[in-house]
Amino acid sequence: MTELAQQLSFKFTWRSYQQKFLDYFQDHIEDDHLHVVAPPGSGKTILGLEMISRVNKTTLVLAPTLTIRNQWQSRLRTFFIKDSGFDRYSLDIKTPRLLTFSTYQSLHALDKSLIEEGKTLVDYFKEHGIRTIVLDEAHHLKSEWWKSLFTLKQIENLTIIALTATPPYDSTAQEVKKYFDLCGPIDDEIAVPDLVGNGDLCPHQDFVYFSRPAQSQMKYIVTYRERIMAFTNALLENADFQNMLLQHPMYANTAASLEAIYDQPSFFSSILIFLKAAGHPIDPKKLRFLGFKEKNIEFPDLSYEWLEILLQQLLVAQRSSLASYEGLLQPIQKELARIGVYAKKRVNFIGDDQLYRSLASSPSKLESIGAILIAEQKALREALRAVVLTDFIRKEFLDFSGTDTETLTKLGVVSIFQYLRTATDFKSAIGILTGSLVILHKSTISDFEKLIKGTQYSLTPLACDEEFLIVNSFGSAKNHIVATMTALFEAGAIKILIGTKSLLGEGWDAPAINSLILASYVGSFVSSNQMRGRAIRVDGRKNGKTGNIWHLACLDPTVADGGKDLEKLERRFEAFSGVSASGITYIENGLERLQLPIRYSADTNLQELNAQMLRLAAERDQLKERWFDAISKGSVLVREVKLPYTGNIPFEEAKKLRWGNASKYLLLEVALGIGLFFPEFLAKNIGTLLGQGVFRFIYLLLIAMVVGFAPKTYKALKLxxxxxxxxxxxxxxxxxxxxxxxxxxxxxxxxxxxxxxxxxxxxxxxxxxxxxxxxxxxxxxxxxxxxxxxxxxxxxxxxxxxxxxxxxxxxxxxxxxxxxxxxxxxxxxxxxxxxxxxxxxxxxxxxxxxxxxxxxxxxxxxxxxxxxxxxxxxxxxxx
Known part of the structure; x- marks a missing residue:
């Protein structure tokens, strides 16, 4: 037994879910790979140290930041080192010991320096006997770090342990593949329900508050859609464009273009679909050659997706081979650029970045934030501890004065502050905390000064409202300012804290948070989950805490699915699990558990939807009951494949029309019809039965049944x-x-x-x-x-x-x-x-x-x- 296993021993008692994970540890580690998903509050670092002890080999722990690296050292000292002491650890990868804590950046820098010296990272690891690597917060791995880590995988019997709170599922397919190639498949996951049931996370719920674009945005969206529609209609009537497609090798000489069609089947489809939409008959030989019978083809509509595929190929990918059509293509490109659909060699009808950014940072979300905070304050009163996180500071609104909030045209820390300051009664409860801007109300200054003693700072009145003061600090004093503002928030001197996710999203901790508003749209799965982690921690000083997490969605009423802002939100919800909002209690990831509408339009009653969300948010006692009721129904997180219902009407109504009932009712109708039909037929044809015999009678009966009931029978079977x-x-x-x-x-x-x-x-x-x-x-x-x-x-x-x-x-x-x-x-x-x-x-x-x-x-x-x-x-x- 090496010194690690001898010297490192957990001093306390494992929580039930931690022990359950450790019971299967040896099975997981057999292939020298262990990939664990552990949410905030689960004791991930402590479990990591226990795993290091059990693997019992010289180990390098890699973390994304110095702060997290230092946390490993702190947990080692607090939870594992016995009275006799253990000092065979290092914080410098250049002087590794039995246990070394470092960062990904340091490993990458070491790799570069070794290459310059004509050495390799593999040789370095072998020289120092490093046989285990722990990848902490593995979702942080960046492209420049991959090569160094993949190089190490060639070391025989090297053990790799990957720890993360959220796998980066929303990265590109290539990045996700790299991540899992390095870390291996997920071996185990510490479940949020276990943590809530054990009292390590508080009962919590995610809510969505909807808004519609401001009038100016609405005008922009409608104009944008109208321009695209006009462009599409003009293109469909453009005979020269049709002729170019008819003469394209893929269509004109399909047999000789099979390899190109194999490589670009979507482009070939887009040619066929466009020509069909333009009223041009599709040559059935093309379809028969590909194995389709003409009568089976049901061409889809010419959607923006298909038009985008078609024009991306013609204007960019195949532009050089279409030089003879440049006089036709150039005006099309210019028109697309004019209406905002073409930029940087990219045709984008669907997810126009400018349109999405307009919705995602819509000033209508300021009203949403105000409405949420008013409702939360009504429910929690003095206990309210709300944090609003957003992407940008927007200092240009520091000079805002008056009450015309319509001039706050961009979502950000300062615009949110100015809206709440002027349009609500929260004035003395508001504070701002970012890396470069800190603002306090004058009523909190005495408390602030008591806590900040010994730190150099200055206070400057806010130009637009002298009741607020800007806190100026320098150098290391910034850390003291953050700690002091956090303490004021925890104590309730500040009840609504507005900040950026870059400062408060990861690492910052304030367990008192009971309401979190995510006014962020840049965030990924990873950052969203980290931000939620701030609100779902238990508060050791106050029993019975519950956390509400609010997500903001500005709907595009011109599209049926609600638009890109909602689509981004749906992807975000895939990253975390929670309890169903109403009805039957169950715990699941995804947006479906909130039971929101399937389709959205200009007629969708957002006021009713938001009222429902606010009502559910106020029922915090019921939230606790729902969590523990749902927890009692299970014992483990199960991964499943889901085929979602995609109908346009509620499932309960649709299922009466779908196969289950439709086919049964049709077959029942056939059976009842035959039952009623037979006596009548017998009465009318009794003479045939007596005069011409049984066979003639049966023959006539079968003919009548086929004529009368075959269509319905066929339809029932088809359904x-x-x-x-x-x-x-x-x-x-x-x-x-x-x-x-x-x-x-x-x-x-x-x-x-x-x-x-x-x-x-x-x-x-x-x-x-x-x-x-x-x-x-x-x-x-x-x-x-x-x-x-x-x-x-x-x-x-x-x-x-x-x-x-x-x-x-x-x-x-x-x-x-x-x-x-x-x-x-x-x-x-x-x-x-x-x-x-x-x-x-x-x-x-x-x-x-x-x-x-x-x-x-x-x-x-x-x-x-x-x-x-x-x-x-x-x-x-x-x-």
Whole structure:
């Protein structure tokens, strides 16, 4: 036994969820990789030190900042070092010891210096015997740090432990892949419900407050949409543009352009869709050549997405090969630039950055913040401790005076302050805390001066309102100012603190926060979760704390999905779990648990929605009850694949019309019809039965039944196969996947302990998950199932199923072989074997051949004929 295991011993008692994690530690670490997701408040650093002790090898801990590095040293001294002492640790990577705490920046700098000396990082690690690396706050890893860390992975038997509060799911696909290649799959996750149940996090809820754009913004949006519509209509009538598409090699000579079509199937689709929308008949030979029958093609509308794909290729990607059409393309480019759709060689109809920024920083959110704080103050009274976090300071509004808040045209710390100062009664309760601007109300100055003794600072009256003072400080005094402002907030001298997420988002701690407003739109999953972490911590000085986290959404009433501001919010909600807002109690990630409308329009009653949110926010005692009721219903976080309900009407109404009832009612109607029809038919044809015999009678009966009931029977069967069979097929696919994973020995939990579960939720969503497997196994299963069900991209192997009836009804006939089974032919055949056993008799195609590429192209174009638009999501639910 080395000195680490001998000298480091946890002095206290592990919390139940920590002990549960440690019970499985040896199983997780067998492959020398351990990836743990641990939310704020779970004791991540202490668990990390315990893992280091158990691995028992010379270790390097890497942190993103010096502050976090120093926290490791502090926790080591406080929680692990025995009375005899332990001093074989270092804070300098250049002088490593048995246990070294450093930063990613220092490792990167060391790597560069070693290269200059003709040495390598691998040799350095071997020389100093470093055999374990701990990656703390692994979500902070930046591109320039990757190479150094991946270089170290070539060291044999090197153990890598990755710790994070939030994996960077909203990064680019390439960055996410790098992250998981380095850290490995998630082995375990310390669940927020465990922390709430154990009293380490407080019961909390996320709410959304909606607003509509200000009148000036609305005018801009409507004008923007009208310009795009006018441009699109003009382009559809442009005969020269149509002729260019008709003469494009992909359309004019499809057979000779297959390789180009294989590489750009979406572009080829956009050509067909545009020409169809322009009223040009599509040559059926093109479609038959690709394997489609003309009668099955249901062309989608020419959406902005398709137009964007088309013009991006013509104006940028293929511009050099279209030189002869420059006289046509140049005016189109200029017009797109004029209306704000083309910039920096990027055509962007949908997510126009300028339009999104306009909504995300809409001054209408100032009114939202005011309304939220008024409601929270009414509910909490003197106990209110609210923090408003935003992205920018906006010092240009420091001179704002008067009461015309419409001139506060940008969202930021100062504009929020000025709105609250002039439009609400919170004046003496407000304070500002940022890295470069600190403002106090004069009523708090005496308390401030008592706390700040010994620190150099000066006070300057605010020009627009002398009741407020700007605190000026220099050098190290800034840290004392932050600590003092925090203390004033904790004590209640300041009840509403406005700041930037850069200063207060990570590392800053004020457990008294009970209301947090996230007026930030730059933030990612990671920063959003870190900001929430400020409000969900328990307050040791006050029992029974609850936390409300408010998210602001400015809706674009010109689009059905609410616009980019809401889309960003939906992605943000995927990063954290919480209790359902009303109705049946359950714990799940995502926005769905708030039970908001499926579609939004100019007619959506935002006042009613906001009133509902404010009412629920005031019910803090019920919030506690809902959390503990939901916690009692489960014991573990389960990863699942969710096929969301995408209908335009509420699911409860829709399900009466969908397959489950529609097909049954139709079949029942057929049965009842036959029951009523038969006596009448018998009475009318009794003479035939007696005179011409039974066979003649049966013959006439069958003809009458076919004529009368075949259409309804056909419709009922079609409804069942198209809609009713989808969820059953998903379960069969899951069974095939599970069997293949066991056959490839990627799962190790005994098969007798593992089962596939499916559920139709009250919201209409259909979910599928694995019960009884480890966290890592469940994660693998869910990722692969989502890959199979997702729109087809570029797999190496493809499964093709072609029954005649499916083709007639436009049912999905293509599925991918997951990449993990597609690397080797034997593995693809193994997956195919289990697919045939559990799903159907699909054929297996290798897509890197000519015939295989043709099948892949048809599969990727098949969105044109698919009836199913659901895109699978990966969800996390407490069960």
């Amino acid at each position: 069942y196969f198209i809609f009713g069979n989808t969820h059953k097929k998903t379960k069969r696919i899951a069974k095939a996947l599970l069997a293949a994973l066991y056959a490839k020995e990627l799962l190790h939990t005994p098969t007798t302990q593992v089962s596939i579960k499916t559920e139709q939720q009250s919201t209409g969503s259909f979910v599928c998950y694995l019960l009884g497997a480890t966290n890592a196994e469940s994660s693998l299963f869910v990722n692969l199932l989502a890959e199979i069900l997702a729109p087809i991209e570029n797999p190496r192997y493809l499964l093709v199923y072609r029954p005649w009836l499916f083709g007639q009804w436009g049912m999905r006939t293509y599925h991918v072989v997951p990449a993990i089974f597609g690397k080797r032919k034997q593995d693809a055949q193994l997956f195919h074997k289990h697919w045939r056993k559990h799903v159907n008799s699909s054929s297996l195609f290798y897509t890197r051949t000519v015939s295989g590429r043709k099948e892949l192209l048809k599969a990727r174009l098949s969105h044109i004929v698919y009836q199913f638009k659901e895109v699978p999501k990966k969800a996390i639910t407490w069960k």
